[in-house]
Amino acid sequence: MRTLKFLLQKEFRQIFRNKSLLRMLFMVPIVQLIILPQAANFTVKNINIAFVDLDHSTYSQQLINKVLSSGYFKLAASTPDYKAAYELIEKDKADIVVEIPHDFERNLETEGTQKLSVSVNAINGVKASVGSGYLTSIIQDYNNNIRVNWIQPSKINQLPTIEVVASNWYNPTLSYYLFMVPGILVLLVTLIGGNMTSQNIVREKEMGTIEQINVTPIKKYHFILGKLIPFWVLGILLFTLGLLIARVVYGIVPLGSVALLYLFVSVYLVTIMGFGLLISTYSETPMQATSLTFFFVQIFNLMGGLFTPIDSMPAWAKVITDVIPISYFIKVMRMIVIKGSHFQDILPHILIVLLMGVVLNTWAIINYRKTT
Amino acid sequence: METVIKTKDLTKKFGDFVAVDKITFEVHKGEIFGFLGANGAGKTTAMRMLCGLSRPTSGEAMVAGIDVYHKPEEIKKNIGYMSQKFSLYEDLTVLENIKFYAGIYGLSDKDIKEKSDELVEKLGLQSQVKKLVQGLPLGWRQKLAFSVAIVHQPKIVFLDEPTGGVDPSTRKQFWDMIYDASEKGITIFVTTHYLDEAEYCDRICIMVDGKIKALDTPSQLKQNYKVNNITEVFYQLARTAKRGDD
Incomplete structure (x- = not known):
């Protein structure tokens, strides 16, 4: 003793x-937690849209207004024909082209049906799929409005439709920050906790001490x-700082018990520092330790479930996420902060991380x- | 005479390379035992085996009556060590370094206090105690490192090229400290390639290509080789070396 x-x-x-x-210990989390969540945002906005309105009718104008007023789209241009619009896609000035055919209004009124052409530039896959999703739902909504206008309330609705209304549990407003900020904090604790430990020991090797x-x-x-003990203490401090930033800057208050969060992070730090230690025993110089750490951090980043859901990964990838401790921390963090999970809910995760630590x-x- | 180090056919191989080749020698209590050799002759490897830092490939070795194979950690309680690489913490102060090493060797608080006061006074570092070691000149650092290496009164202290890069007058002071320690009964095992320093040793051992080529008192060696100084002895032996510098 x-x-x-x-x-x-x-x-x-x-x-x-x-x-x-x-400086690294305190500046990195402040900068990363404040800047990253603002910039790395999944909400797709500013989708450039071009309209080819061949109808020039009240209905077509209504549709265009409805799309533009949604806030997700930016009018790139209104072109006289599809060819001109296609050129805009080629030049990357437009992401989506909506072509409203001739007789759009007339066909709708007389035949009760009409087709629209939507072309999507899928080079940026996320923007394309999310953008066309938004557009589809806006057009659907527009469609419903027309039906309501036509059909007299007294008449029986002859064409029943199914309306899907999703209610989002745990994160009712689908706040992106609530999803990302705790995740980024996990990444920071992992990176700094693991890296500090390995660099410290390798430095002693290099100095000869x-x-x-x-x-x-x-x-x-x-x-x-x-x-381990000093870096464990620093890790807890870092985590506390992160929670404070989440509260002050993003107004994120964990729904579940903060003590439970600390219980998990206490175990997790031992595990991740054990990982740093292991790296240091295999490295002779700080450079080697950094390269090794870098390799693993990439895996942690992309496979830990921070940016992409683990459930949609292929089976072999799930096996990897099962053995990297960070995926458990991200899960537990979201469970406690967003869902308000209890001790019994996270106990299996604590035990697995503890086993990894041992x-x-x-x-x-x-x-x-x-x-x- | 009490024997504190005893080896028989001690060997260390790194793959096919035989760094230390069947060396056999004894070191007596209180002796200043010099280990000489060119770079790559195997001095440091031999010393590391005796300190319990490196496991021998074959042969036998006892240090302070303890077998190096079975109880290297026991040996560590009985020895001090100072390497050619600077071994104090540069971001700790003079006093913090002394107290740290005294502490991990298990000295009591009272002993730590007494020892560090005594040491600081002897080194004349009173005005520097609160300074970080990185600000100290090399000569001072080496003297401090030596003092720290014997702070726990070990039976044997191993010095691996302790005076490398140090100016002649500081080297002289360093050797005075070695004599002091020797008089207190600490056995000194020192490697060097300053041949003038060899003359200060009670006995010297010259290694060439991992083997011991000569082992005797400096005067006896000069007599045997019919030369006036150890430098000549060394050149005669080193000429046979096949290994280059590493």
Whole structure:
């Protein structure tokens, strides 16, 4: 225990003297949590739309107004024919072209049916699919309005339609921030927690001080605890800072218990720092550690379920998400913050992450050799 | 005479490369034992095996009466070590470094206080105690590193090229400190390639290509090779080396 006291004293002194580390620790989360969620937004806006109105009728004008007033679309141009509109797509000036045929109004009135042509530029797949989705629902709505105008309320509706109204549970307004901000915080805790630990130990290797430690009778687990505890404390601080930013800047208040969040993050930090430790035992220089970390961070980023739902990944990819700890943290974070889940709901996740932590840390302790 | 280090056919191989080739020698208590050799002769590897940092491939070695194979961690309680690579924490102050190492070697608070006061005074570092080690000149750092390496009164201290890059007058002071420690009964095991320093040792061992080529007191060696100084002895032996610098 006494040895540990001296090790902790040393680590904390070094951390508080390392100005660049402290700056990274506090500036990175502030900048990332404030800037990233504002910019990396899935809500598709500013879709450039071009109309080819061959009808020039009241109805066609109504449709165009309805589309433009939705707020998602920007009028790129109104062109006299489809060819001109197609050129706009080629030049990337338009994302969607809507062609309103001749006799649009007349056919609607006389025959009760009419076709519209919608062409979508699918180079940006997200914009295209989301954009055409919006457009479809706007046209549907327009269609319903016309029917209501025609059919007298007293008459029996001869053509029954099914109207689908979705009510969004847990995130009723589909707030994008509520979805993203907790996720980004998870990513930050992972990155900084794992990276700080590995860089710190590799630095001792590079300076040669680790050799001096290896020649003392220090126990391996003392040394490793001496590294883990200070960074665990910093990780908790970082997480707290992140929660504060989420509350102050985005007004996100966890629906579930904050204590439960801290319980999970406490376990998670041990696991992710074990991962950092493991990297450090396999690296001789900070450069090697950085490259290794970078490789894994990419996987964490794209497969952790932060940006894309895990449920829609192929089966082999799901296996990967099952073994990366970050996917559990993202799940639990959203469960507690958005859904207000309870201890029993997240217990399986805590146990899995704890098991991973035991495995990673044991592996790291075994692989850290005082005698080579 | 009490023997504190004893090896027999101690060998270390890295793949096909035999870094240390069946070395056999003994070191007595309180002795200043010099290990000489060109770069790549195997000095550091031999020393690392004795410190429990590197596991021997074959052969036997006992350090402070403890077997290096079975209880390398036991050995570590009984030895001090100072490597050619600077081994203090540069972002800690002079006093913090002393207290840290004294602490992890298990000294009591009272001993730590006494030891660090004594050490600071002896080194004349009173005005520097609150300074970070990175601001200290190399000579001071090496003297401090040596003092820290023996802060726990080890039976043996291993010094791996301790005076590399240090100016002659500081080297002289450094050797005074070595003599001091030796008088207190600490056995000194030192590697160097400053041949003048070899003359300060009680006995020296010259390694060439991983093997021991000569082992005796400096005066006896000069007599055997019929030369006036150790430099000549070394050149005669080193000429046979096949390994280049690594």
